Amino acid sequence: MNQTRRGFMGKAFGAVAGVGAVGALYAMKRSWDPLPSVKAAGFTTIDVSSCAENKLVVEKWRGKPIFVLRKTAEMVAAQDEAQNARDIIVEGAHFMIAIGLCTHLGCIPAYREDKTDFKCACHGGEFDSSGINTVLPPEKPLLIPPFKVTGSTVVLGEEGEVYKKMKESGLIA
Amino acid sequence: MAHFEKANSLNEWFDQRLGVNTLQRVLAKEYWIPKDINFLWAMGMVLAITFGILLISGIFLLMYYQPNVDLAFDSVNYTIMQEVGFGWLWRHVHAVAASVVFLIIYIHMFTGIYYGSYKKGRELIWISGMLLFVAFSAEAFSGYMLPWGQMSYWAGMVITNLFSAGSLELNGVVEWIRGDYVPAQAFLTRFFMLHVLLIPVAIMALIGFHFGALRLPHVNNQNGTDIDFEEEAAKYKSGNKAASKVIAFANDFMSKDMFVVAVYLVFFFYLVFWNYAFAMDPVNFDPADGLVTPAHIYPEWYFLWSYEILRPFSKDIGLIAFAFAQVIFVMLPFLDRSPNTVPANRRGLFKFWFWAMLVDMIVLTAMGKLPPAGIFSTIGLVAALVFIGLWLVLPIITKLEKKL
Amino acid sequence: MKEFFILAVVAFFSLVTYWLVEPFAHGQMHAHVESEHFAYADLPALEKKGDATKGADTFMAGGCIGCHNVKALGMETGMSAKDAAAAYGVNPPDLSNAGAIYDAKFLADLIKNPAHATAVEHKFNDARFHPMPAFYGAGGDDIDQEIADIVAYLQSIAVKPEEVTPEMAFKDACGRCHAVRYTKWTQLGEMPNFKHKKDELRFQADVLDYQDAVKGYMGKLPPDLSMYIRSRSEHFLKTFIENPQSQLHGTAMPRTGVTAESAEKVIEYLEFAGDPKAEMRNEVGKNVMIFMIFFVLFAYLWKRQVWKDLH
Secondary structure (H helix, E strand, C coil): CHHHHHHHHHHHHHHHHHHHHHHHHHHHHHHCCCCHHHHHCCCEEEECCCCCECCEEEEEECCEEEEEEECCHHHHHCCCHHHHHCCEEECCEEEEEEECCCCCCCCCCEEECCCCEEECCCCCCEEECCCCEEECCCCCCCCCCCEEEECCEEEECCCCHHHHHHHHCCCCC | CCCCCCCCCHHHHHHHHHCHHHHHHHHHHCCEEECCCCHHHHHHHHHHHHHHHHHHHHHHHHCCCCCCCCCHHHHHHHHHHHHCCCHHHHHHHHHHHHHHHHHHHHHHHHHHHHHCCCCCCCHHHHHHHHHHHHHHHHHHHHHHHCCCEHHHHHHHHHHHHHHHCHHHCCHHHHHHHHCCCCCCHHHHHHHHHHHHHHHHHHHHHHHHHHHHHHHCCCCCCCCCCCCCHHHHHHHHHCCCCCCCCEEEHHHHHHHHHHHHHHHHHHHHHHHHHHCCCCCCCHHHHCECCCCCCCCCCCCCHHHHHHHHHHCCCCHHHHHHHHHHHHHHHHHHHHHCCCCCCCCHHHCCHHHHHHHHHHHHHHHHHHHHHCCCCHHHHHHHHHHHHHHHHHHHHHHHHHHHCCCC | CHHHHHHHHHHHHHHHHHHHHHHHHHHHHCCCCCCCCCCCCCCCCCCCCCCHHHHHHHHHHCCHHHCCCEHHHCECCCCCHHHHHHHHCCCCCCCCCHHHHECHHHHHHHHHCHHHHCCCCCCCCCCCCCCCCCCCCCCCCCHHHHHHHHHHHHHHHCCCHHHCCHHHHHHHHCCCCCCEHHHCEECCEECCCCCCHHHHHHHHHHHHHHHHHHHHHHCCCCCCCCCHHHHCCHHHHHHHHHCHHHHCCCCCCCCCCECHHHHHHHHHHHHHHHCCCHHHHHHHHHHHHHHHHHHHHHHHHHHHHHHCCCC
């Protein structure tokens, strides 16, 4: 009996020490979280009024490239329903705004103005001018970052009304 | 290749390959410790735990610290103290542990001196311990440079200047150590390397040496009893634990150690959260400025006694006295000529020597911090002379000691 | 019991050492300065009762708004902070909330004799004038009455004293000379987030110009106060704010004349800048201590069990 009792106290002490270790692990986990300054810097404001038609503009948001493409009237006219749904309208003009990372393995696709599409050099994936995947391997369209349209500017990192609607309709995976 | 039977359990599988049972027997279950000990025998474990705390907190500081003269101060005081989740905790823990570890080292040292734990077969334990003290001092000093505050900078300036060796004016050596005319980028980066790589590796190796030196001569006991470890171990193993003069390292000794560690941690965390100024000098919260020396400049408390031995003398004599103070403790096993391994209170004149040394070092510590003027200077000078004198008479008074 | 005796000996020597190197040594190094609780006893008491309505006219007639903005009322000099500093050495404070932040007695004496109220008479003499000219009256018979009226007017336009925030108090009383980089505060206001490096450099160049002017005026650049809550004791900060000369004789820093409440707010701001985790430290500390009670208890129970058959 003595033997088991002693074994029990040793285990009980070990359990208490374990609780302390869990507390320390929590602090350690928190130490690896992104810093507040990193999170606060997660907003980028882009003025899209100066964007030229069919010229890709690349901005930076949270360290990632952001594609901003102002579409021509012909491009908009030729679009189908799915493509239209992804357009972001700023002061009447149609824009594609998306994170410029291929949804296959994260390379940056290049824009081909003559074909109005994107081609990824890494594994040959292609996307149309709305960022919808057309040629494998990517199986998903380019991601749309959280955005909010205010006048002629777009704030990335903030969830505006249009973005929320897009999200509800499942456009943003 | 050796012949391997099929293992019947995981434990057996590992035992066949690593000898875990043998290891456990040699290092824990049948590592015999005298039963006649007090809580001071747990200081080794307290030090090991504190070193572990320093290591873990240091790892988390290392992930955000920037060893750059323009960024270091803010990476510590802003990024780590304000931005990183619980970064302030790592820093407070690290700073307080770095200071408290010296308190425990001194207690550990004076315990060894009081009970004669450096004598007859235990010389290497003492010497490896003193090497650890030197390594911890270097670790503490190099770490003190890293926040790049006013105290970091000026301590770096003053301590590296010691290497000019007084009138020899070896300024080239000082510049070589700094990699610059003053403590600057090269200095910060190399002390950063020393603090996070070279010295910690040396400390870990020395801890291994220290433990290794302990295994054969065994731990001392608090009455100077000569124990026949084999006979007592046999008694213990036969089940007569109460009559045996020895206990096993695990769990007997360990359970007592952990209780002492637990009480120590209460004291430690009290300091971490509420009383940390002694370990985080306010002056070091001013960024380094090479054109303004702080009004009062002093080392951390654990260096004060040796600093005070340097201070009251002229430049060259001060340096010699300082060098003497740095190495003399290592020589203790050879300067103590007495054959008796018993507590100091049973050792004739050494009894007085022990308390005189302890009080003298506390006086030196206090005077090292106070402004060097008036009565404090005089007391400091006397205490420094007493320190040197005590070491000079040690061989004589211990030679006179009767064999018990 | 022997172990307790040994513990007492160890604790005694440790505590004596602590007392000698910390409280005792620091007591020897720093002279203790008693706080006067922001009474400003050296300044003459206010004898006249001010009339805010009359004060408004005197304020205008006295020419205060030639140099001072009163943005709350839309009065602006049209001079940028940088140009003002180039002209006067430092940007004159906006007086919108001066009546709430500063002591009334101090304001009255300041209007009458700026170098005296700010305790920097050692810096100014017949050859070097204080940038703020003394008020010699706006035509009335009783200058003290006029000053009392101005003070009453300033109090009437300011927010209520209890509405003064730490940020307001700091920026008004300290922020025109001292930067606090941990809150992004510069002498020209909060540093904005610039998208273009060029704009950022322009802003920084303006700050440097401003700092040069202050440097010329004060003799050296007043320090960044980001970590002052940790590098100076709270007692030091309080007595220093009350009267800089008491802690640092001959300093160029003027007495700011803040009220006791505003001084508290300034210290609160410095805590926010340099030690915002103080409260969390306390909270986490309490939880750790509660845990430690269990840790000690179970360690003791384990030890007792293991040692039962060793005795």
